[in-house]
Amino acid sequence: MKPLWEAPYERGDSDHGNGAFLVGDSVVRSRFDGVTAFDVRTGRKRWEYQIPGRADLCTVSHTDGTIALISYGEAGPKNSSVAGDTSCGTLAALDVTTGRELWQTSRVPGSEAAVTGRRERPISVYERW
Secondary structure, three states: OOOOOOOOOOOOOOOOOOEEEEEOOEEEEEEOOEEEEEEOOOOOEEEEEEOOOOEEEEEEEEOOOOEEEEEEEEOOOOOOOOOOOOOOOEEEEEEOOOOOEEEEEEOOOOOOEEEEOOOOOOOEEEEOO
């Protein structure tokens, strides 16, 4: 089989947030600095969402085929999301058909809420009892 198109791996990029999933006729790819959708047949870019400022994308999880949840936070070595740590403390929902941010919320440092996830697992948002 011959590939129709390819999006090369970009050496030197952080592994945080790297991944890809299929939604309808789009391939959605995440990298440390954003999320991009490509037409599955042509490879043409449909939309791109850039992570604000100097933050890194930590995790991505697609839900019902219309929404992707992402977490991001300060660039740095920690990139953990335990209570009291501000890394990866912002959670946002993206419309995967348009790339539009639907909402975002930030975890307050020291709060009892946490956002967890790794690139091979879905994001989990929970409230501690």
